[in-house]
Amino acid sequence: MAAPDPASAPDPASAPVPGTPVPDRDAGPVTRWHRRSGTAVLLDGFHALKHAVRFGAKVEVAVTADRAAALALADELAPDVRDALAALLAEVPYETYASLVPRPHPTAVAALAVRPSRAGNLEKLAHTPRTAPVVVLDLPRNLGNAGAVIRLAAGFGATGVVTTGTLDPWHPTVVRGGAGLHFATAVERLPVDELPAGPVFALDPEGDDIRALKLPDDALLAFGSERSGLSAELRARADHLVALPMRPQVSSYNLATSVAMTLYHWSATGDAS
Structure with missing residues (x-):
């Protein structure tokens, strides 16, 4: 019998060490999910995964209970990332999918992605000259509203969204409300x-009418909570107090509505192209 070819023999240095985990490329999607679920960003639903992939997120694992339906959605709504989604999505039983997420999404799609580095985000926020404002949410309380604001900010091309206080802007409920657009800003x-x-333009009922102002590209657009408004600390930091037009006896706008109106005013009258 011929002697084995040394060139084809396995390299002892590359052999797995007993007791060490199997490399992720050889693990199934559920195993990979459980390994990363504590630190990765949950992308809940087809649209969150679509946007994350579109804006360069590193997706570590993606599952669906109906791969054909998910790819049909991609054909219809996201042909630009269809091939990438096809390479990522693994089909699992619906019961398995439902066990991986806090509550099932109608599209039965979920994924885990690497959160962008804090250092990289801070560098983007600090970079000057700035070509679009930064949205500041001062002590926000509602997770869904924070997600809606991030979705708006991404749509308008804002430089970023900064929150103050205890609310985590990367909480799964915020990411769900933002439809995965955390990766676009x-x-x-x-x-x-x-x-x-940058100059802080803070929204306040006693401020100057926004319709008489031009919001510069390097502005920080600050919004207080719907219940208590701006904190004393943020108010002291503000360079300008700005008011949105509002009918008398109406208490306030929804936070996301206020952000949308302000960003639209910037896009229509400021330096934005």
Whole structure:
């Protein structure tokens, strides 16, 4: 019998060491999910995965209970990332999919992605000259509203969204509300004294009518909570107080509505192209 070819023999240095985990490329999607679920960003639903892939997220594992339906959605709504989604999506039984997420999404799609580095996001927020404002949510309370604001900010091409206070802007409910568009803008939490440089235009009922103002590209657009408004610390940091037009006896706008109106005003009258 011929002797084995040394060139084809396995390299002892590359052989797995007994007791060590199997490399992820050889693990099934559920195993990979459980290994990463504690630190990765949950992308809940087809649209969150679509946007994350479109804006360069590193997706570690993606599952669906109906791969054919998910790819049909991609053909219809996201042909630009269809091939990437086809390479990522693994089909699992519906019961398995449902066990991996807090509550099943109608599209039966979920994925885990690597969160962008804080250092990279802070660098983007601090970079000057800035070509689009930074949205600041001062002590926000509602996770869904925060997600809706991030979705708006991404749609308008804002430089980023910064929250103050205890709300985590990368909470799964916020990411779900943002439809995966956290990966299209810089999202971080900072104390007021560490906000990026730039003039602060803070929304307040006693401020100047926004319709008489031009919002510069390097502005920080600050919004207080719907219940208590701006904090004293943020108000002291503000360079300008700005008011949205509002009918008398109406208490306030929804936070996301206020952000949308302000970003639209910037896009229509400011330096934005």
